[in-house]
Amino acid sequence: MRIPIRMIDIATVFFWTFLIVFFVSAVYSVKDVHFDFGEPQMDVTSDNKVIFSQPVSITNKGFYNIGSFNISTEVSDKEGFTITRGSTFTPVINKNDVVTITHNMTIDVNDLLQRDKNYLFNDTELKIYEAVSMRIADVIPVQGSTNFSMPWGAPLYNFTLGKVEYIAHNLTHFKVVVPISFENRAFFDLVGKIQIQMYNSIDIVVGEGQTNIEAHHNSPYNGHLELYVSMGGMTESGHFEVYFLTSLFNYGPLVIPYG
């Protein structure tokens, strides 16, 4: 019986030594893994979606490879509705290696507006959940996660139509000048058109016009739109229907009364 006991003894000591040395060295080597999150960049795709790209550089100077490296991000609104989520996976980061990956996330602004038009006109906050997971030495799963909020700037903040000016154009028509003002507080530039239809008090279209807009992010926009209206159909009051056709989203009608 002594030989089997001796064999068990040797095996136990060997495996304990291996386990402890492996565990301690794996944990110790975590301190030699560095993450460098670069400056996020924004781009617009051909199908009018906003892409956020964040370069992430991982330097692994530890003793072991890092397996199943994954970055995932989830953006949701105040009510917890998921606006977008993105995930970037790298199977292996070898030891003594530097890997740079780009973490992409796509936001479809049209989808966002389907849920709530307030994103166009009011600033709000978006909740962001960010998680980084990996397998240290390919066997010990580790996950770090954090929650934070990011301000959302409205692209058409404080959108208003100013005092309408009526100028006689000819014997039958007025030229109507509608001042337009808003502030683009979004992180993207706003390029596109604004269309306005003018309705009289009995809901008949009396005139329509459009103008091009170009509002850079974090800057105010002040312009005007001209439309020609038949004198016969004019009433003292009515409403405008405003349509926004931009490279990132289409929205309308926004009904604004006049008179």
Added chain:
Amino acid sequence: MADANNDFKKRVRNFTFKALKATVNGVLFYGIYFVLWMYLAPISQMVPGLQQMVETFVMVYILLIILGELTSKTVFQYFFNMAKAMFVIGYLIFSFKSGIFGLTFQNIRLMIDFRLFLVIAMLLSLLGLAKSVFQAINYMNERAECTSI
């Protein structure tokens, strides 16, 4: 009279030897802990109570090592070895709980999955426990054989 004197001297010599061996083993174990702790020290700053937890383990384990050595060549040595193995199992269950270790550092929640490590460590401890049981059986067997002869 002379035989009794010799027997006493032999016992003292044996006990001194056992005490010396126990001290060496204890110091060796503490030395290993000391070296390994140098590698784990950076993590202990992030995990509150880690050092205290590990030190408690080391203290109890060294105590069991010393008791095991002092009672060597008796059946109690194997009882202490069994206690050592059971203590490791109990300690692992108590400290690692489900095997998923979570901590919050500022706004970052960190989660480490030690389940694989825990399973291997438990299996090795069970192997150690089985070894001690075998050793105790073997010891009793050998004693029974000596008595019958």
